Amino acid sequence: MSMFMYSKTYFFKPKIVNFIPLRSIKAKVPNTFVNEVDKDGFRILELFPTKIKKTVKYQKSIPIFTGREQKMPVDQDWPTVWPSQKTFQPHSVPLPVRQGYPKPGEGPFSKIANTELMKIPNFLHLTPPAIKRHCEALKQFCTEWPKELDSDAKCTEHFPLEVLYSDYCYSGPSIRDPLSRIITFKVKLSSLKLDYHAKDKILRLAGNRYDYTSDIITIITDRCPMRKQNYDYATYLLIALYHESWRKEDWENEKALADMEYYDWEKNQSKKNLVTIYAWPEIPQDFNYAHIPHAEEYKVAVSELINNGEDEHSINKYKQVVKKLMFFKPEKNHSTESE
Amino acid sequence: MNKSQSGRYKITNKRSRPLTYEMAKPPYEIAHKKSWNSWNTSNIINGNRPMECAVEDLFIRKFLTGTWCTLFLSEIIIKRNHNMIRIAGIVKKSYDPIKYYFLIGYTEELLSYYLHCPVKLELQSAMNEDIIFKYI
Numbered sequence: 388m389s390m391f392m393y394s395k396t397y398f399f400k401p402k403i404v405n406f407i408p409l410r411s412i413k414a415k416v417p418n419t420f421v422n423e424v425d426k427d428g429f430r431i432l433e434l435f436p437t438k439i440k441k442t443v444k445y446q447k448s449i450p451i452f453t454g455r456e457q458k459m460p461v462d463q464d465w466p467t468v469w470p471s472q473k474t475f476q477p478h479s480v481p482l483p484v485r486q487g488y489p490k491p492g493e494g495p496f497s498k499i500a501n502t503e504l505m506k507i508p509n510f511l512h513l514t515p516p517a518i519k520r521h522c523e524a525l526k527q528f529c530t531e532w533p534k535e536l537d538s539d540a541k542c543t544e545h546f547p548l549e550v551l552y553s554d555y556c557y558s559g560p561s562i563r564d565p566l567s568r569i570i571t572f573k574v575k576l577s578s579l580k581l582d583y584h585a586k587d588k589i590l591r592l593a594g595n596r597y598d599y600t601s602d603i604i605t606i607i608t609d610r611c612p613m614r615k616q617n618y619d620y621a622t623y624l625l626i627a628l629y630h631e632s633w634r635k636e637d638w639e640n641e642k643a644l645a646d647m648e649y650y651d652w653e654k655n656q657s658k659k660n661l662v663t664i665y666a667w668p669e670i671p672q673d674f675n676y677a678h679i680p681h682a683e684e685y686k687v688a689v690s691e692l693i694n695n696g697e698d699e700h701s702i703n704k705y706k707q708v709v710k711k712l713m714f715f716k717p718e719k720n721h722s723t724e725s726e
Numbered sequence: 727m728n729k730s731q732s733g734r735y736k737i738t739n740k741r742s743r744p745l746t747y748e749m750a751k752p753p754y755e756i757a758h759k760k761s762w763n764s765w766n767t768s769n770i771i772n773g774n775r776p777m778e779c780a781v782e783d784l785f786i787r788k789f790l791t792g793t794w795c796t797l798f799l800s801e802i803i804i805k806r807n808h809n810m811i812r813i814a815g816i817v818k819k820s821y822d823p824i825k826y827y828f829l830i831g832y833t834e835e836l837l838s839y840y841l842h843c844p845v846k847l848e849l850q851s852a853m854n855e856d857i858i859f860k861y862i
Contacts, residue, residue, distance in 0.1 A: 474805070476850060488759035488760075499852065502746070502800045502815075502816060503761060507761060508765070556767075558806035559767075559779070560809050
């Protein structure tokens with residue numbers, strides 16, 4: 388069925404077209420319809436030509452077919468009527484759609500000649516049966532999800548590396564977007580096999596790429612122009628980081644107290660002070676604290692206080708331990724006093 | 727006083743100036759009572775090629791008003807998704823359909839050569855009176 392139909396001559400004044408500045412201009416046709424000739428072949432001059440009766444041409448009026456949308460069968464296959472994205476067409480949509488800000492006392496405008504409906508994107512091609520068909524068609528390209536990986540925990544256990552990148556959809560003749568080159572690698576530190584030295588070194592090498600709260604190392608690469616190159620570079624960085632952290636250089640043995648990443652009570656002055664005070668007035672030969680009562684508790688309290696920061700709990704704990712240390716009464720004395 | 731004049735129409739003495747819905751709503755009603763005539767991703771934040779898109783839209787509008795002389799009753803709507811350009815609008819119903827078919831093919835062919843994109847014309851035909859919203 389044709390979209391454009393012949394119509395009866397349509398009288399309406401004024402028309403919207405009258406306000407559009409561009410017009411088609413018809414040239415005036417010269418009066419050359421005197422075709423009668425005499426026997427010698429000359430045209431006959433008629434000073435007072437008899438008026439030719441104009442034959443009125445009637446345009447064959449074809450009725451404008453309207454209401455195609457109403458004649459559609461109820462059980463028609465809609466995805467074949469509207470297979471893909473398309474501007475709204477009122478005569479092929481059998482729905483009483485309305486849009487527009489109405490005049491007072493009126494309803495929103497109907498779908499006929501409604502530009503607002505043509506502007507907005509419609510989802511008439513994305514009806515549930517159409518999506519179902521899409522999925523059915525795509526199924527042949529899919530593989531089954533492995534049954535062993537039934538939980539997120541198992542997925543992260545077997546595939547600890549997470550690779551993130553984005554694809555961008557833009558309107559324009561090119562589908563390339565420079566932002567799609569960026570690659571992000573995320574890996575949990577606990578999933579890497581590291582000893583004490585390697586873990587310390589990998590944290591120093593990673594710097595602020597390591598997040599203490601989530602225990603994740605994030606590597607972002609965007610210096611190469613292509614995604615593949617950035618992926619390769621990120622892979623190289625991760626491998627290099629891992630192997631470099633396992634390697635121990637000679638100068639790493641020179642790690643001093645100031646280089647420690649945490650407070651080690653045994654290496655600090657606090658231990659020496661405790662042992663010296665306990666042995667006073669004699670000078671202690673070695674800094675062995677095993678024989679000092681409550682020394683182990685004191686060690687834990689001081690380390691916790693400095694490593695985890697001061698808060699009410701840790702300060703209270705420290706206070707209790709110090710009180711125990713300072714006012715410690717041996718069992719013997721206690722028993723004699725009571726006697 | 728606010729002297730802005732674009733998108734506003736003078737009231738006639740006899741209240742005989744017809745306006746479409748698009749014309750009847752002033753520019754500050756865009757996104758409230760009427761929507762944009764150009765739909766693309768160029769003008770969002772960090773959108774790509776905004777100026778090329780604006781110039782191309784201008785070219786398309788000029789081309790269509792010239793080629794489809796007096797046939798368009800509404801504004802020309804240009805919608806872009808991916809590399810596709812969809813041109814929508816309302817045209818006169820009382821015109822030769824064969825000429826329309828020629829014009830559609832001609833426009834699609836030429837514009838897709840110029841813009842290096844597939845171009846589609848998705849038109850709706852309507853009577854003159856259908857699109858008149860009110861008289862002022």
